[in-house]
């Protein structure tokens with residue numbers, strides 16, 4: 001008999017999560033105005049709101065917490081982290097920051113000016129925000145396949161080289177401070193970028209004299225997909241693949257809350273000494289002195305260990321395959337989900353799931369609320385609510401896809417939890433034709449409404 005897969009870790013500490021009844025949840029979600037962001041965590045059984053900073057640290061990371069060096073200057077924990085970042089990424093210079101968007105703030109303050117354009121593959125919200133805040137423009141050059149959920153492509157995060165070159169031809173070099181390559185591409189559903197594509201982007205950038213930076217929040221998960229899917233990489237270690245990918249770029253910003261395996265943290269790593277010197281000034285101004293940059297010494301130590309752990313194959317296999325395990329269960333039940341599965345989340349396709357609920361009644365939100373009511377599971381709508389209103393007409397924007405994202409925290413839940421999630425969704429799917437109406441908005445903020453919006457049931 002072939003042995004089944006089993007996780008390469010055992011549990012040393014547990015955290016109780018609260019079961020509740022459907023009646024309780026109906027009451028709680030009504031009081032929360034049907035907005036899942038308004039629920040306190042003790043009213044959630046399985047929390048899939050995000051994989052950012054929600055993972056479990058290892059015993060070795062916790063051990064580092066005890067020996068953190070909290071010296072203001074010259075912290076030994078900083079030295080440990082700096083050495084690890086150099087070993088793993090190959091980049092020469094390093095600046096710690098308190099999280100990913102802070103790294104963007106520091107680097108972009110150095111490099112991005114009004115009127116610039118920054119091409120990339122479906123920039124993440126905060127990345128785009130930091131570009132637009134400086135009155136510059138993010139240009140999406142992702143391959144067309146990424147926008148079609150029915151197309152199976154191993155590297156849906158790839159950049160379309162022709163699109164990128166046309167941007168290079170359209171704008172003068174001085175207007176393009178850098179290209180940003182997001183690995184894995186979060187906004188495209190956690191989809192990976194191949195080494196081949198990275199190399200091609202890098203060569204084109206060199207030809208036009210434009211630097212290439214990585215938004216590397218999930219660089220280890222990206223390397224796992226490369227090992228599994230790209231020809232010539234099956235026998236390479238994750239650390240070798242990571243090194244090669246980064247060797248094609250000039251630097252990176254990192255949200256350590258993802259593949260850093262810590263709850264808070266981030267950094268910048270780069271090769272250009274002049275850029276490093278300028279960024280140092282902004283880092284001291286916005287984040288803190290260069291040997292802590294908004295992080296505790298103990299957190300820098302835990303991050304150093306986390307970076308080494310997240311680039312181990314056995315960890316990544318358990319992580320990415322757990323996400324796929326949930327995805328495959330849902331596919332087996334006939335539930336419409338986005339494919340291929342991403343590295344950190346499964347996305348329910350609400351347009352196919354509940355077409356009986358009118359789009360104007362926020363069918364993605366309706367499905368997310370139902371999942372909470374039925375199973376105590378908290379996902380998040382990525383659809384009309386998130387897309388917000390057109391700033392000029394104030395009309396709702398209806399994106400092509402209405403999704404409910406189920407982000408899986410790292411090393412946190414077992415496959416029993418995945419079975420429970422899949423069964424809850426199957427039960428909703430079996431009765432989907434009974435869903436006829438959704439919600440109206442009773443109160444909303446002028447921008448970023450999804451965090452605080454209030455709904456009424458129709």
Ligand SMILES: *Cc1c(COP(=O)(O)O)cnc(C)c1O
Nearest residue numbers: 099100101124126186217255257
């Ligand atoms: C999370 C994330 C960020 C921002 O990082 P924070 O730590 O949340 O500030 C930037 N880019 C990508 C791709 C991310 O997933």
